[in-house]
Amino acid sequence: MLKLKDVNLAYGPIAAVRKVSIDVEAGEVVAIVGGNGAGKSTLLKGIAGLMPVSSGQIIFDGEEISRLAPHKRVARGIALSPEGRQVFPDQTVYDNLTLGAYFRRLSNDALDAEVEEQFTLFPRLRERRDQLAVTLSGGEQQMLAIARALMGKPRLLLLDEPSLGLAPKIIQEIFGIIVSLRKSGITILLVEQMANMALAIADRAYVLETGSVTLSGTGQQLLHDPKVRAAYLGISHSAA
Amino acid sequence: MDVYLQTLLSGLAIGGVYALIALGFSITFTTTKTLNFAQGEFIAFGAFIGVTMLLLFSGLASTTTAVPSEAASAWRYPAAVIAAGAVAGLMGVLIFLLAVRPFAGKGGMNWVMSTLGFGVMLQSIGLAVWGPAPVMVPSPLGDDVLRIAGAGVRPQELLVLACAILIMVALDLVMRRSRIGKAMMAVAHSPQIASLMGINVGLVMIGAFALSSGLAGVAGVLIAPIASASLFMGIGFALKAFSAAIIGGLNNPRGCIYGGFILGVLESAVGLWQAQWREIVVFGLIILVLAFRPAGLFGQAAVDKV
Numbered sequence: 001m002l003k004l005k006d007v008n009l010a011y012g013p014i015a016a017v018r019k020v021s022i023d024v025e026a027g028e029v030v031a032i033v034g035g036n037g038a039g040k041s042t043l044l045k046g047i048a049g050l051m052p053v054s055s056g057q058i059i060f061d062g063e064e065i066s067r068l069a070p071h072k073r074v075a076r077g078i079a080l081s082p083e084g085r086q087v088f089p090d091q092t093v094y095d096n097l098t099l100g101a102y103f104r105r106l107s108n109d110a111l112d113a114e115v116e117e118q119f120t121l122f123p124r125l126r127e128r129r130d131q132l133a134v135t136l137s138g139g140e141q142q143m144l145a146i147a148r149a150l151m152g153k154p155r156l157l158l159l160d161e162p163s164l165g166l167a168p169k170i171i172q173e174i175f176g177i178i179v180s181l182r183k184s185g186i187t188i189l190l191v192e193q194m195a196n197m198a199l200a201i202a203d204r205a206y207v208l209e210t211g212s213v214t215l216s217g218t219g220q221q222l223l224h225d226p227k228v229r230a231a232y233l234g235i236s237h238s239a240a
Numbered sequence: 241m242d243v244y245l246q247t248l249l250s251g252l253a254i255g256g257v258y259a260l261i262a263l264g265f266s267i268t269f270t271t272t273k274t275l276n277f278a279q280g281e282f283i284a285f286g287a288f289i290g291v292t293m294l295l296l297f298s299g300l301a302s303t304t305t306a307v308p309s310e311a312a313s314a315w316r317y318p319a320a321v322i323a324a325g326a327v328a329g330l331m332g333v334l335i336f337l338l339a340v341r342p343f344a345g346k347g348g349m350n351w352v353m354s355t356l357g358f359g360v361m362l363q364s365i366g367l368a369v370w371g372p373a374p375v376m377v378p379s380p381l382g383d384d385v386l387r388i389a390g391a392g393v394r395p396q397e398l399l400v401l402a403c404a405i406l407i408m409v410a411l412d413l414v415m416r417r418s419r420i421g422k423a424m425m426a427v428a429h430s431p432q433i434a435s436l437m438g439i440n441v442g443l444v445m446i447g448a449f450a451l452s453s454g455l456a457g458v459a460g461v462l463i464a465p466i467a468s469a470s471l472f473m474g475i476g477f478a479l480k481a482f483s484a485a486i487i488g489g490l491n492n493p494r495g496c497i498y499g500g501f502i503l504g505v506l507e508s509a510v511g512l513w514q515a516q517w518r519e520i521v522v523f524g525l526i527i528l529v530l531a532f533r534p535a536g537l538f539g540q541a542a543v544d545k546v
């Protein structure tokens with residue numbers, strides 16, 4: 001469904017992603033794990049079109065989208081829930097959600113029905129329907145960010161560190177929702193520093209280090225790989 | 241008493257014009273983080289396009305220093321206002337594409353120079369087309385002074401005030417309620433995140449410049465019967481409107497509107513007392529306000545949860 005071929009991404013002269021090639025098949029949950037500054041967010045920005053590739057190809061559904069504007073990629077079915085939530089603080093929960101479906105030009109009734117679908121998935125948001133997004137807790141903002149991305153009816157959902165800064169209980173809740181999204185048929189590319197949880201639910205995963213893929217395999221393989229355990233799961237070789 | 245009412249109404253009328261233009265500054269600033277420093281020329285062009293339209297609609301020669309009053313009667317004046325708004329709006333699209341977009345979002349202040357330069361070019365073109373002489377423009381409501389509670393009010397002042405309020409209330413509703421308004425708010429918050437919603441950010445920015453410039457054009461035709469149309473009229477209005485936007489808070493459209501009215505009334509009140517002190521007192525107060533409230537009277541500090 002998504003194929004990256006030798007993708008390079010840079011901030012001016014500084015290369016952040018180097019010759020990355022990854023594949024995501026329809027229906028999979030693919031995780032990208034790696035430390036802070038490894039280039040994970042940059043990679044997702046490149047796929048969503050927020051940054052131009054300096055070289056390489058991004059292919060979605062067999063078509064090259066490397067030069068497509070971000071709003072056109074959304075229309076093709078790629079939605080990004082960005083790092084740090086980035087909800088619209090001065091708009092209500094309801095308006096944030098409807099903005100997620102902006103390009104679909106739905107009638108008010110259809111919008112309400114789809115917002116209701118998200119409320120079924122994220123019941124906490126229902127109670128906050130008319131509150132400004134800025135008044136939500138971090139966990140609720142994260143749910144809003146994911147729900148807003150889902151309002152675009154994406155076939156590929158890009159999630160950038162959905163666990164960032166959240167309490168363990170909320171993280172459990174959010175990972176539970178990711179698992180249920182997979183069951184509903186959405187393909188997911190999940191970026192996480194919380195490597196253990198991401199690898200546990202991922203079909204396949206890649207390890208990114210200073211902009212390059214250094215390791216790949218099934219989620220379980222990486223979860224039990226000594227190097228991964230040492231570097232990202234806080235478990236030393238001797239203990240393992 | 242009546243003289244105070246008169247001063248208040250004239251202040252509100254001129255303030256309404258400042259508010260329209262200030263709102264235009266706010267619209268481009270929030271969506272593109274740039275300002276159109278040729279706004280003054282858009283006001284003057286608006287006035288002259290209005291003049292040209294009035295003459296055209298009534299089949300009169302285009303070289304004249306005063307538009308006869310029958311030329312502004314019935315449908316002609318509203319049609320001239322709409323035409324001036326539309327032409328200024330198109331010019332706004334041009335200035336965005338030619339002078340702003342190449343520099344917007346790249347850091348630096350090149351867009352200041354390029355919009356100022358665009359304004360200088362516009363003024364030269366205007367002088368070549370319409371000449372340097374001011375043109376008297378009639379009010380569609382005539383020039384007989386109305387008596388309201390003993391106060392003498394020019395009908396055009398009431399018309400300006402009514403139009404300004406109507407336009408601003410309509411825009412406020414559109415911004416807060418409509419799909420496109422919410423998209424503009426999203427772009428104002430973050431163009432990148434807005435694009436993730438499938439919003440065509442480039443198009444919204446073009447629309448913001450068209451709207452902002454259209455407002456300046458409309459303001460030009462509205463004020464022309466009071467101030468006369470002149471290619472040199474714009475800079476004064478644009479500077480006052482810019483000040484109004486600053487004291488109201490550039491990031492806050494409603495604040496800019498309040499700023500416009502406050503400035504208009506203040507200016508009118510000081511003028512009543514000592515006309516020659518008007519500009520000094522007005523700008524002195526603006527500096528004072530900014531010293532104590534750097535974000536403007538109604539400017540909000542950024543509220544963002546990390």
Ligand SMILES: Nc1ncnc2c1ncn2[C@@H]1O[C@H](COP(=O)(O)OP(=O)(O)O)[C@@H](O)[C@H]1O
Pocket residue numbers: 011014015016034035036037038039040041042043
């Ligand atoms: N806006 C930016 N400008 C310049 N460099 C950046 C910017 N954002 C990230 N970087 C750099 O790019 C590299 C990758 O960052 P990022 O993709 O955010 O990593 P991650 O998401 O894996 O933590 C880092 O070295 C970071 O310092």
Ligand SMILES: [Mg+2]
Pocket residue numbers: 040041042083161
């Ligand atoms: Mg990141």
